[in-house]
Amino acid sequence: MVTRPAVMMVIALIICNLVIPAQTTILEQDAMVEILLAKVAELERNQQECSNYQNYVKEKLQQAERRISELEAIVYNTGSDEYTENLSATIESQPSDEPTNNTGTEVIKENNIGCPPDPKRMISRKPDIVKKERITTEHIGFYATFSTGLVSVHEHAIVLFDTVLQNDGNGFNKQTGTFTCPLSGTYLFSLSILANPGSPLHVYLMVNGQIIANSFAYGVNYSDQGSISSIVRCEAGQNVWIGVYRGTQLYGDHYTSFSGFFLWGDPTGSR
């Protein structure tokens, strides 16, 4: 026969067994919440690190692109495939600038959440193969003149030179009498023009819609030679020509010529 106290003991034990696991669960949940909060904090930190890292990589990429532009400028001036390949090899084997402590190195070292570990590998890439046909700074220049002696011109019209002896970079268009700057930069333009006796000739150099220089030649009884020489800024795609302000004729046959060439461009990387 089971005694009453014994029954009570059993009941107490059962209650304890029911209650204690419930208490354990709450403690576990508290711990879980703690762990989750810590995880969230860690993820937030990691996200910040990733963002810092992205900025760092972006900056490095910009540096690399500037460097590539510089190297391209060097390569384009050589025009040699062999040199180009050697230069590519040099770039590949060259260590990039070591990151310093204030450019994100520490962030990357501590980073353990799967951001790429080696930013240098990210930015090292082969430069594009150099295309020989690309215009180089040393190969822009034209020389236009006339094959005949007496040439009729018209006021407010562009002088149409009928002979183009040099046109490196193909900037000069004989049909329109216009030179279109292939690259942005500083150019030199020259004009030498012969006015027939008794025939005043006033012409100008037009660059991108602006008169940059004038020439006036007028000999009463003799021919007269006018000239223009200008160093001027021209953006890629802008047009340059000789316009007639006043005059009806000029003398060609290599007494009159228009020439120009590229002097220098913008700092590398900006074009």
Ligand SMILES: *[C@@H]1O[C@H](CO)[C@@H](O)[C@H](O)[C@H]1NC(C)=O
């Ligand atoms: C390119 O490299 C090869 C071998 O490394 C060398 O023989 C050649 O002279 C180099 N060419 C130029 C243009 O530097």
Ligand SMILES: *[C@@H]1O[C@H](CO)[C@@H](O)[C@H](O)[C@H]1NC(C)=O
């Ligand atoms: C970068 O930081 C580390 C440790 O914080 C230090 O030992 C090292 O000298 C620092 N390097 C530079 C270039 O400041």
Ligand SMILES: *[C@@H]1O[C@H](CO)[C@@H](O)[C@H](O)[C@H]1NC(C)=O
């Ligand atoms: C042009 O020639 C005529 C006739 O020879 C002469 O009378 C005149 O003075 C000359 N004019 C000038 C500006 O030389």
